[in-house]
Amino acid sequence: MSFWDKVEGIDRRWIYLMVGLMVLIPFIFPAKFPISITPEAQSLFDAVEAVPDGSTVMVVFDYYPSTIAECEPMAVAAFHHFFRKNCKIITLSNIPLGGPSMAEMVSRSMAEQYGKEYGIDFVNLGYKYGYVAVLSGMGVSIESIFPADNSGTPLSELPLMDSIVNYEQVAFIWEIADNATADYWASIVNAQYGVPMVCGATAVMAPKFYAFVAAGQFLGLLGGMKGAAEYELLLGETAAATVGMGAQSLVHLLIIGLVILGNLGFFLGRRYREKKR
Amino acid sequence: MTAVEILQIWIIAFFTLALFSFMYKDNPVYKVAEHIFAGLTAGYQVGLIWDTIILQQVWDPMIGGKYYLIIPGILGCLMFTRFSSRFSWVSRVSLAFVMGVTSGIFLISQLHGLVLPQMRDTMIPLVDGGGFGASLLAVIVVVGVLSTLIYFYFSKEHTGALGVTAKVGIWFIMIAFGAHFGYTVMGRVSLLIGRMQFLVEDWVGSFAHIF
Numbered sequence: 496m497s498f499w500d501k502v503e504g505i506d507r508r509w510i511y512l513m514v515g516l517m518v519l520i521p522f523i524f525p526a527k528f529p530i531s532i533t534p535e536a537q538s539l540f541d542a543v544e545a546v547p548d549g550s551t552v553m554v555v556f557d558y559y560p561s562t563i564a565e566c567e568p569m570a571v572a573a574f575h576h577f578f579r580k581n582c583k584i585i586t587l588s589n590i591p592l593g594g595p596s597m598a599e600m601v602s603r604s605m606a607e608q609y610g611k612e613y614g615i616d617f618v619n620l621g622y623k624y625g626y627v628a629v630l631s632g633m634g635v636s637i638e639s640i641f642p643a644d645n646s647g648t649p650l651s652e653l654p655l656m657d658s659i660v661n662y663e664q665v666a667f668i669w670e671i672a673d674n675a676t677a678d679y680w681a682s683i684v685n686a687q688y689g690v691p692m693v694c695g696a697t698a699v700m701a702p703k704f705y706a707f708v709a710a711g712q713f714l715g716l717l718g719g720m721k722g723a724a725e726y727e728l729l730l731g732e733t734a735a736a737t738v739g740m741g742a743q744s745l746v747h748l749l750i751i752g753l754v755i756l757g758n759l760g761f762f763l764g765r766r767y768r769e770k771k772r
Numbered sequence: 773m774t775a776v777e778i779l780q781i782w783i784i785a786f787f788t789l790a791l792f793s794f795m796y797k798d799n800p801v802y803k804v805a806e807h808i809f810a811g812l813t814a815g816y817q818v819g820l821i822w823d824t825i826i827l828q829q830v831w832d833p834m835i836g837g838k839y840y841l842i843i844p845g846i847l848g849c850l851m852f853t854r855f856s857s858r859f860s861w862v863s864r865v866s867l868a869f870v871m872g873v874t875s876g877i878f879l880i881s882q883l884h885g886l887v888l889p890q891m892r893d894t895m896i897p898l899v900d901g902g903g904f905g906a907s908l909l910a911v912i913v914v915v916g917v918l919s920t921l922i923y924f925y926f927s928k929e930h931t932g933a934l935g936v937t938a939k940v941g942i943w944f945i946m947i948a949f950g951a952h953f954g955y956t957v958m959g960r961v962s963l964l965i966g967r968m969q970f971l972v973e974d975w976v977g978s979f980a981h982i983f
Contacts, residue, residue, distance in 0.1 A: 508795065508796060511795045514961075514964070515964075515968075518961070518964050518965055518968045519972070522968060522969065522972045561963065562959075562962075562963065563966055564962045564963055564965055564967075565959065565962045565963070565966070591816075591817065591820050591824075592813065592816065592817075622820070622824060623824060623828075623829075624821065624824050624825050627874075627877055627878075627881070631877065642828075678886065679881070681885060681886070682882060682884070682885025683885060685885070686884050686885030686886075687880075687881070687884065687885065697959050698955040698956065698958040698959035698962060699952075699955060699956050699959040701955055702948070702951050702952050702955050706890060706893070709893055710892070711889070711893075712885075712889055718955065719955065719958050719959055719962055720958070720962040720965065735969065738969070739962065739965040739966070739969060742961075742965045742968070743958065743961055746961045747957075747958070747961070750957060750961075
């Protein structure tokens with residue numbers, strides 16, 4: 496058996512181990528790699544900057560807990576930026592598993608940091624089943640879809656919601672998604688109600704949404720952990736995504752090396768076997 | 773850090789490691805974690821639907837005077853007739869309603885919100901003052917869209933000019949797949965990084981509070 500045959504037949508558990516070590520090492524010995532800002536992330540930052548101070552905005556938590564590593568840094572960055580501009584934030588989720596509680600966790604911890612008060616500076620509407628009906632219905636009346644917030648308090652008792660009837664009073668929407676709900680925010684809310692919108696998506700979803708940015712349906716886009724790290728850099732906040740990018744870059748280098756090695760193994764191994772014949 | 777928080781961290785860490793153990797080989801600890809997850813998810817969904825739909829959207833408003841909600845309520849109940857071979861035809865009434873409403877909503881939103889804006893963005897001027905780079909990108913977009921569409925045109929055999937264009941389309945599709953695959957790798961690695969971040973910072977960090 497040649498060396499290349501051995502490479503081709505390597506037990507996949509060795510690869511898992513190598514990937515695991517590449518992820519683990521940067522947490523013990525921090526590795527810093529340069530992070531470049533993509534035009535889409537810059538546009539997103541500029542779009543948020545252009546939102547008038549003190550406006551009411553929506554941050555949508557359309558992601559499952561499984562993608563928290565990619566999406567939560569985006570949510571935290573969104574709160575940093577909006578609270579710095581004294582914006583009022585309404586959060587909601589179209590994801591039953593975890594969406595409302597993640598919105599609750601992020602908004603409460605960020606509000607504590609900026610001294611913001613629930614009901615006045617931010618409100619968590621929680622989750623409601625049936626996103627098409629929810630998105631369309633909020634165009635007429637948010638209260639008809641969410642009569643109460645996530646903890647059951649009627650919207651009429653929350654001062655922030657006094658002046659909010661529907662999308663007309665919402666200056667900007669930041670959708671954070673790991674699934675197709677972002678399509679519906681673009682096709683229903685942006686297209687039919689004209690609310691300016693940006694999207695933070697998981698890396699798996701991001702390629703699809705570049706077309707939305709090009710068509711002007713999203714004013715900017717953050718793709719995965721890299722996108723979140725770019726935004727942290729733009730905000731001047733080194734947080735989870737920036738820290739994670741060290742491991743991300745190391746694993747990418749490893750995978751590139753393994754792809755090259757695998758291809759060499761395939762072609763050279765085949766040549767070796769042909770020669771032997 | 774309170775005792776409850778530490779317990780929570782340890783439970784999360786146990787299930788994370790239990791699921792990771794599958795990478796070595798299938799084992800009973802992995803199976804237990806997998807079944808608990810499936811059971812919890814099903815239970816949570818049932819509770820959530822009961823609370824956010826049946827109670828919040830049907831029962832409570834109906835008690836509050838919106839009696840017309842009994843109509844969607846009955847339509848929903850009719851869906852359960854599918855369990856009976858004798859009365860399963862009744863569920864078609866509800867299904868017809870769902871299909872009608874869904875196609876009506878989706879036709880508008882997909883056409884107005886996706887197809888038309890995306891088509892409009894393809895019909896861009898090739899020379900718009902953005903320089904050679906912008907014009908080149910515009911040409912690539914137009915060639916990419918047309919050749920990909922032709923690849924999916926199956927009413928004529930892909931020979932001659934049609935075949936060449938379809939081959940160009942395959943190249944564009946392959947490049948798109950490559951981009952998707954690269955992003956997918958990045959996404960999956962991010963998930964692993966997230967779990968490692970939790971294990972190193974939260975779980976290992978909790979040792980100091982215990983020992």
